[in-house]
Amino acid sequence: MNHYQPNAADSGFILFDVLQAPGTLAGLPALADNADPDLMHQVLEEAGKFVAEVVAPLNREGDETGAQWKAGSVTMPPGFRDAYQAFWQAGWPALASASEDGGQGLPAVLEAMLYEMLSAANHGWTMAPGLLHGAYECIKHHASDELKARYLAKVATGEWLATMCLTEPHAGSDLGLARTRAVPLPDDPEGRYALSGTKIFISGGEHDLTDNIVHLVLARLPDSPPGPKGLSLFLIPKFYEDGSRSAVVCERIEEKMGLHGSPTCVMRFDEAAAWIVGEPGKGLNAMFVMMNAARLHVGLQGIGLLDAAWQKADAYARERRQMRAPGSTAKAGEADLIEQHPAMRRILDAQRSWIDAGRVIAYRTALELDVIKHHPDATRREAAARWCSLVTPVLKSAWTDQAFTGGSACLQVFGGHGYVREWGIEQHVRDARVAMIYEGTNEIQAIDLLLRKVLPDGGAALQALLAELAGELDGSPQGQRTRQALTRFAQFTGERLLGRTRSPGASPELPFWLADDFLRALAMLLMAWAWSRIGAAPGAEAARWTVAQTGFWRWVWPEFDLRMAMLDASLEQA
Numbered sequence: 001m002n003h004y005q006p007n008a009a010d011s012g013f014i015l016f017d018v019l020q021a022p023g024t025l026a027g028l029p030a031l032a033d034n035a036d037p038d039l040m041h042q043v044l045e046e047a048g049k050f051v052a053e054v055v056a057p058l059n060r061e062g063d064e065t066g067a068q069w070k071a072g073s074v075t076m077p078p079g080f081r082d083a084y085q086a087f088w089q090a091g092w093p094a095l096a097s098a099s100e101d102g103g104q105g106l107p108a109v110l111e112a113m114l115y116e117m118l119s120a121a122n123h124g125w126t127m128a129p130g131l132l133h134g135a136y137e138c139i140k141h142h143a144s145d146e147l148k149a150r151y152l153a154k155v156a157t158g159e160w161l162a163t164m165c166l167t168e169p170h171a172g173s174d175l176g177l178a179r180t181r182a183v184p185l186p187d188d189p190e191g192r193y194a195l196s197g198t199k200i201f202i203s204g205g206e207h208d209l210t211d212n213i214v215h216l217v218l219a220r221l222p223d224s225p226p227g228p229k230g231l232s233l234f235l236i237p238k239f240y241e242d243g244s245r246s247a248v249v250c251e252r253i254e255e256k257m258g259l260h261g262s263p264t265c266v267m268r269f270d271e272a273a274a275w276i277v278g279e280p281g282k283g284l285n286a287m288f289v290m291m292n293a294a295r296l297h298v299g300l301q302g303i304g305l306l307d308a309a310w311q312k313a314d315a316y317a318r319e320r321r322q323m324r325a326p327g328s329t330a331k332a333g334e335a336d337l338i339e340q341h342p343a344m345r346r347i348l349d350a351q352r353s354w355i356d357a358g359r360v361i362a363y364r365t366a367l368e369l370d371v372i373k374h375h376p377d378a379t380r381r382e383a384a385a386r387w388c389s390l391v392t393p394v395l396k397s398a399w400t401d402q403a404f405t406g407g408s409a410c411l412q413v414f415g416g417h418g419y420v421r422e423w424g425i426e427q428h429v430r431d432a433r434v435a436m437i438y439e440g441t442n443e444i445q446a447i448d449l450l451l452r453k454v455l456p457d458g459g460a461a462l463q464a465l466l467a468e469l470a471g472e473l474d475g476s477p478q479g480q481r482t483r484q485a486l487t488r489f490a491q492f493t494g495e496r497l498l499g500r501t502r503s504p505g506a507s508p509e510l511p512f513w514l515a516d517d518f519l520r521a522l523a524m525l526l527m528a529w530a531w532s533r534i535g536a537a538p539g540a541e542a543a544r545w546t547v548a549q550t551g552f553w554r555w556v557w558p559e560f561d562l563r564m565a566m567l568d569a570s571l572e573q574a
């Protein structure tokens, strides 16, 4: 079984030739010194080496042995701790953290690319550091100076791992239902609170990768209003500074469909002493920083996992021979390679087109994250915030769906050999399924896009995004086709959708029926924009890119018309 191999040349083509990232980064004074293309190339090469040599070989073992729970402790699969220790000591988790916090101050897009490779190589292992950067941002922007002095550098460097404790048995998508309580500890010199309650499905709630774990927990203060506004955020470590253990207990870990290398923990808080992070009642706000970063990372997981499945299927299709392909020159009694059969080529080229377009969109989103933080011009920062707000739910939802459905299509390339364990492709399909569920289910992403980000401002932000996409297209046939589709979507949203959803007597259910088709149509437009951008880049005439480009326009893009027809049908029947 072959391991995932990062391909820095492919990713670099998108970053440097298609997106021309150094140009964008040069406009950000805080990052300009670290945006040297040679340095960025070198970081990507080194990241690829670490992923291929240290993390990818542990993937199968992580799945087969899995994380093991015994009497409240979790032992990670063989090799996981050593790999993690090597990872943080080499400075990888601190890539994009600020230098004053112990980080390297490199652009966020390099971190995004690192995590895409890591997820492709070993999704289970990567769950552990996957939340670190979000936790770092959350502590940096919301914690008191005292808390920062104790925890920020440890989390920024990854010396200690962090968790995000939101979900409760009865509170999943609806966090406003959370019941975990926080009561002020009388006479505590540090002004802490006693935390009591149970959180479930907590990734990395307990493990032996690092010597300490920093939990960020949503809980409710006494007399707080019901619903999300009553939630506050708390920080509680596994071990306090004096070495004593906090009253946080891992009760068990879940048996799961996949992702066996990541312990999914039930965590009990028994009046555990915790510090508040940020203001009372503003917990979701503080957590928001973490969730947004996490959603981009889950989109990157989707891209990475699909690439891992594609690599396996592509390699198999170049070895396995069955039947004669149409127009075959094979002699009687001989068979052609699987890759020569159009049905198989179609699967591979369509998935490749999702991966490459996903990279353009995800890397651009990561670049916009740095623009939000560092650009001197407020209008440019606003445009970047708009991009991230609208594009992140599309990326999270559409590319995690694709990691599973496209991964399953890649499994099909193996025939029966895909369904058995030997080739490792079935692990990718099992592991990928969860990304459609966590960090806000894909249904919640669609509702977030349409009901929270498009309808409330009368479609103004969306129209600005569509105009921005159109403004970046050239006059090629693909560019023109994409521009026409952008206009069609803008008109549909501005005239039909807003008109119908706002008309007196319109069913309140209507936008909820439409949300998923709306998100998918926007995903198609973003992909068409991405492929038009790739097509316009010098070097895109190489077969490597033209094959995937053809795959996109032929096998993927027609979904745009389908989604528009579904949106129309819903409006007509409303």
Ligand SMILES: Cc1cc2nc3c(=O)[nH]c(=O)nc-3n(C[C@H](O)[C@H](O)[C@H](O)COP(=O)(O)OP(=O)(O)OC[C@H]3O[C@@H](n4cnc5c(N)ncnc54)[C@H](O)[C@@H]3O)c2cc1C
Pocket: 164, 165, 166, 167, 171, 172, 173, 174, 200, 201, 202, 203, 204, 259, 264, 434, 437, 438, 439, 440, 441, 442, 443, 444, 447
């Ligand atoms: C492996 C794994 C790791 C996880 N890691 C973490 C973690 O580290 N920290 C953490 O806090 N949580 C974690 N989670 C929890 C995860 O975020 C939740 O499972 C997820 O948010 C969904 O909540 P739920 O499972 O309670 O489903 P529910 O909220 O009960 O939803 C059930 C179904 O109803 C749909 N639904 C709910 N509300 C609506 C609506 N308004 N409109 C349309 N459809 C709706 C959902 O989309 C879903 O399909 C993890 C889960 C898993 C499986």
